[in-house]
Amino acid sequence: MKQIIIEDNSVLEKFFRRNRKYEEKIINEIQENLLSIIKEKTYKIKTVKGYKYEGKTIYEYKIPLDKVFSCRVAYIYQEEKIIVFFISLTTIKHEFTKLIAGVVGVTKS
Numbered sequence: 001m002k003q004i005i006i007e008d009n010s011v012l013e014k015f016f017r018r019n020r021k022y023e024e025k026i027i028n029e030i031q032e033n034l035l036s037i038i039k040e041k042t043y044k045i046k047t048v049k050g051y052k053y054e055g056k057t058i059y060e061y062k063i064p065l066d067k068v069f070s071c072r073v074a075y076i077y078q079e080e081k082i083i084v085f086f087i088s089l090t091t092i093k094h095e096f097t098k099l100i101a102g103v104v105g106v107t108k109s
């Protein structure tokens with residue numbers, strides 16, 4: 001079984017500082033549901049075309065937070081680990097992709 005790791009980076013620290021209200025909900029949602037979404041609801045998982053993180057394909061999916069807010073979560077596979085490295089309240093795909101392009105470690109593929 002793959003291990004889910006939420007990376008300790010400045011981008012996620014900043015995101016959670018600004019969104020304390022949702023921090024626990026997002027972390028729990030990722031830890032409890034990401035593996036089942038990958039296995040059972042593959043249609044919800046998309047790649048971020050044109051970019052890689054640390055040389056690996058970037059995958060993303062959307063988490064509904066409440067009736068109004070959702071967030072997108074980006075992750076990679078690294079051996080037996082799933083590493084979440086970016087989260088944003090920006091849910092429009094092309095805008096989310098622009099934000100990912102500016103993350104340290106992300107390169108054009």
